[in-house]
Amino acid sequence: xxxxxSSMRYLxxxxxxxxxxxEMGSKNHEVVPTVLIAKIAGLRNGSGVGKCISDLAKANLIxxxxxxxxxxxxLTYGGYDYLAIKTISNRKSIYSVxxxxxxxxxxxxFVTATESGRKCVLKVHRLGRxxxxxVKNTRDYLRNRQSASWMYLSRLAAQKExxxxxxxxxxxxxxPQPIDYSRHCIVMSLIQGFPMRQLTEHEDPxxxxxxxxxxxxxxxxxxxxHCDFNEFNILILDNPPSDDKSFVVxxxxxxxxxxxxxxxxxxxxxxxxxxxxxxxxxNFISDDFPNFKDVERVASxxxxxxxxxxxxxxxxxxxxxxxxxxxxxxSELPDDTERGYSxxxxxxxxxxxxxxxxxxxxxxxxxxxxEGGGEREE
Numbered sequence: 001x002x003x004x005x006s007s008m009r010y011l012x013x014x015x016x017x018x019x020x021x022x023e024m025g026s027k028n029h030e031v032v033p034t035v036l037i038a039k040i041a042g043l044r045n046g047s048g049v050g051k052c053i054s055d056l057a058k059a060n061l062i063x064x065x066x067x068x069x070x071x072x073x074x075l076t077y078g079g080y081d082y083l084a085i086k087t088i089s090n091r092k093s094i095y096s097v098x099x100x101x102x103x104x105x106x107x108x109x110f111v112t113a114t115e116s117g118r119k120c121v122l123k124v125h126r127l128g129r130x131x132x133x134x135v136k137n138t139r140d141y142l143r144n145r146q147s148a149s150w151m152y153l154s155r156l157a158a159q160k161e162x163x164x165x166x167x168x169x170x171x172x173x174x175x176p177q178p179i180d181y182s183r184h185c186i187v188m189s190l191i192q193g194f195p196m197r198q199l200t201e202h203e204d205p206x207x208x209x210x211x212x213x214x215x216x217x218x219x220x221x222x223x224x225x226h227c228d229f230n231e232f233n234i235l236i237l238d239n240p241p242s243d244d245k246s247f248v249v250x251x252x253x254x255x256x257x258x259x260x261x262x263x264x265x266x267x268x269x270x271x272x273x274x275x276x277x278x279x280x281x282x283n284f285i286s287d288d289f290p291n292f293k294d295v296e297r298v299a300s301x302x303x304x305x306x307x308x309x310x311x312x313x314x315x316x317x318x319x320x321x322x323x324x325x326x327x328x329x330x331s332e333l334p335d336d337t338e339r340g341y342s343x344x345x346x347x348x349x350x351x352x353x354x355x356x357x358x359x360x361x362x363x364x365x366x367x368x369x370x371e372g373g374g375e376r377e378e
Contacts, residue, residue, distance in 0.1 A: 003081055003108060003124060005097050007059045017041040018052050019083055022062050022075045031065045031072040080151050081124065084183040093180035093187050097122060104251065111190065121176065125154040125184040125253070154184035157253040162186050163305045164252040171222065171301065174248045191248050192238045197231035204243060205284040211244045212274050213290050216267070220295040223302035225263050227254045229270035231277045257302035264292040
């Protein structure tokens with residue numbers, strides 16, 4: 001699903017009310033009845049509503065499901081994108097969306113600008129590209145949630161990453177400054193640099209290697225393991241303030257707690273990814289690298305993030321979904337996966353047998369009912 005905001009300027013407040021109503025109705029319906037959409041939106045079910053729905057369907061923001069037992073629609077990823085961007089725009093966090101500047105394992109990256117002209121980055125999570133293709137039973141763990149979908153999981157990924165980035169930034173870690181988030185989208189500062197994978201030589205690889213290893217240990221000392229620490233998720237600054245502060249680390253939704261059963265394995269894998277890159281690309285080999293036994297917890301950012309709103313239930317659902325993605329670090333994926341798109345339909349709703357609603361989700365949608373909303377979703 002590619003982000004296309006060309007139609008956003010032409011949408012009315014009624015159109016966004018229809019989109020929000022479809023999102024809210026999706027909690028209890030795989031296909032939201034047209035009558036219910038109009039009722040939730042607070043609009044009369046007349047020709048005006050019909051035209052709005054028709055126009056949104058033509059723009060592929062909602063979709064009519066074939067062979068449905070009743071007249072209804074579901075929200076597409078395009079519609080979900082519009083709702084998130086509208087919410088962030090209402091909060092003045094972005095004013096315009098520019099070109100796509102990157103594609104991750106399960107995300108798309110765009111450059112944006114504020115009304116004052118400050119350039120930022122918009123990260124749109126697209127969970128499902130890797131986890132769906134590599135684990136055949138990924139759907140099974142969501143049997144207890146009516147509204148479960150890749151959209152919901154992408155929303156959890158964005159929420160978790162924003163919380164981690166916020167905690168790390170406040171504690172002085174070299175990460176982008178988190179600015180705002182809504183649903184599956186995060187706005188962060190634009191880093192003037194380039195991915196470490198583009199490095200073919202370095203004037204002092206020993207200092208860079210040591211700094212990266214120190215980051216892994218320091219992160220673990222604060223209670224977190226990155227789990228995907230490699231050349232794709234490290235940006236080398238164009239104008240570093242010093243030799244030991246020459247990089248910024250990105251991509252945190254897959255982070256785990258130091259108390260995770262597999263923490264040592266992921267810690268060692270992060271270390272090995274950096275060692276492999278330096279040996280292969282920079283012809284640098286060092287036997288001086290950290291061991292998991294070197295970790296001494298000095299802070300509990302893992303607990304802090306969970307306490308700030310990422311509930312135990314959300315953690316459990318998200319962890320089950322992300323297991324597959326963690327097992328395939330970006331550096332080990334084939335080239336067409338790293339910079340391409342999976343063949344699955346990410347607008348496909350995951351079927352379910354039971355109803356299980358989250359009060360916090362209901363409250364979020366109430367806040368967003370008017371033109372995409374104005375309150376941040378926690």
